[in-house]
Each structure stands twice: as C-alpha cells, then as structure tokens.
Amino acid sequence: MAKDNLTAVLYGIENLKLEQRPIPHIADTEVLLAIDCVGICGSDVHYLVNGRIGDFILNKPMVIGHEASGVIVKVGANVKHLKVGDRCAIEPGVPCRICSYCKSGKYNICPEMKFCATPPYDGNLTHFYKHPGDFCYKLPDHISMEEGALLEPLSVAVHACRRGKVGLGSSVLIMGAGPIGLATMLVAKSMGATKVMITDLLQQRLDVATELGADFTLLMTRENKAELVAEKVEILMGSKPDISIDCCGAETTTRLSIFATRSGGCCVIVGMNAAETKIPLTNALIREVDIRGIFRYCNDYPAALALVSSGKINVKRLITHHFDITETVKAFETARHGLENAIKVMIHVQPIDSNNKC
Secondary structure (H helix, E strand, O other): OOOOOEEEEEEEOOEEEEEEOOOOOOOOOEEEEEEEEEEOOHHHHHHHHHOEEOOEEOOOOEEOOOEEEEEEEEEOOOOOOOOOOOEEEEOOEEOOOOOHHHHOOOHHHOOOOEEOOEOOEOOOOEOEEEEEHHHEEEOOOOOOHHHHHOHHHHHHHHHHHHHOOOOOOOEEEEEOOOHHHHHHHHHHHHOOOOEEEEEEOOHHHHHHHHHHOOOEEEEOOOOOOHHHHHHHHHHHHOOOOOEEEEOOOOHHHHHHHHHHOOOOOEEEEOOOOOOOOOOOHHHHHHOOOEEEEOOOOOOOHHHHHHHHHOOOOOOHHHEEEEEEHHHHHHHHHHHHHOHHHOOEEEEEOOOOOOOOOO
C-alpha cells in the first residue's frame, strides 16, 4: 500500500490546505478505502466561506468532502459483504444505530449522527479513508466511480421526492437548477411526475434542465415578488403544482413554494439558508398546504443506486469540471463562483478512469 495520504484540510474561513496525514487503522466493522473521487457540495463551500452552517461551527481543522466513492483496500474481520477490490459508494453519515430514531428507521435525525465534513467530524477528501462497512455500497461494473460519488446528492433528491409523495401524474415545481435541483427533477420524473417546472437565476442552468427533461423552466431575478412569480407558474403549468420543492432555501424561493402550491398540496424545503425566514404561514394554513423539511436522507442510497444502475436516471450530465486532488483550491474556486458554468465539480484523488470498468 502506498504511504501517500494527501488530504484536504479546512483550517478556517478561506483557509484550505493540502497536507499529509497518517493512514487510518480500521476496526473490525470498518473498511479502508482508497478514495477515487469526491464531488464538491454547496455545504463544503459554505464552510470554506462562512466557517459554519447553523449550529455546526468549524472550531478546529476538518478534512473536507463527503460526496465520495472509493476502492476497498482492507476489510475488517466482521465485514462479510465486501472484499478487497470492491468499488463502493460511501454513505457519509453514520448514526448510533440504537436510539429510538435509528430503530424507527429515521437515522438521519439521530442526535449522535457522525457526518463527514460536518464539524467536528472529518470528511473524505483524502487518499485513504476508513468507514463502517454497512454504510458502503458496492457498485456494479457498469457504474462509474463518478456516478458512485453522485449517489450522495441523488439520495437527497430521492428523500425530498419521497417526503413530498411525488407519484404517478404529479405536477412538481422545483426551485433551483443546481446539482440538487437538477437531481430532484430527474428523480421526480422517474417517480412518475408528468409535469415538472424548474426555476433558477441563471439561464444556462435552465438550458441544462431542459436538456435533462424539464417540461417548463422559469428564469427569475432576485427582485421577483413571490406572489407574482406564483401566478406565472400557474399560467405556464396550466394549474398550481401538487408539490413544490425548494432546493435553494432563500426567503424568496421558500415563499414562492408556499404561494405556488395548490391547496391541499405539499411544500418541501430542502435548501437551508437563514436561521429564521419570513414565510406566508397563514396562506399555507388556510389552504392546508403541508410544509415539510428534509435533512439529508435515510434508507435512500439503495434507491439512488437502483435508479442509476437501471439507467432510469443519468447523472453524468451534472458533472461539468474535473480536477486532481492537487488542484483542490482551484476546484473550490470553480465551484464557489460557478466559473465556466460549473454545476458539479469533481475532484479525482486517483487518476481519472483508473477504477472505471465501463
């Protein structure tokens, strides 16, 4: 095994460094992975720029990254379903497994959750990374390592659509055509939604949404009034949508998601922004619009993998940029500022395609 364990470490606001770290030792229930690639998430950028997300505050150096795939190089004695050489997607959140939330299947809200690159826990943008074997998913040969890494944001989309009860014949409004919004659109379509509209501030992202199958797109500005945009949505879609999914979390888009949704429908909030937001609560109450939040995902990785493996969803179009781990700082600048119409920026810890079998 190579001794190189180059790792991307966030020391504080605007302070991202590459350094060598010891190769970790694994427990009997864990596996050691040679990380192949890691996607940059908006939350990674948020920690770089702000040093915190809500109550999660960066108080000490933290390895960044949580959208990852890798190849197993060592297996703990109690791990029976995986072997050395298996290519895996890594579900980055590990719960306690024994609390009432875990036992009821809602492990994403486990109070003892240890989630990659969420303070105080290290992430996986590193050459060698250890992880519990039961949160690693073997990839079929025809699935690329990049698609494996994208199972993480895709699982967010699956969870959002499940929370909103998207189904056959649903009409869905999605705010935001970034990676999560585009993935949510793909999942909504795969679950039977027949009319899907997506909004964004950038026309080039809406063009990608159209390419991927959006039925309607709507270009917004930061000055748009949510009430007026809701009227446009109804006109373009022919009726108010059954479900609105806010993948931005800005006050304007959250307000729009409520105003736009039909009476008796459901509004799902995915994006998180300000700790407190002014919303038209009375409007939602008198029309019995359900408002549901989501936090990451739970029991959604298998579904996300099945959607990609079956060919029902193609996530490759979301990847617009590739960087080597030695170019991590440049990769983050690209993702942070949306340079060259960036959507999903992928960092390759190993040479690109070195572990792809397709």
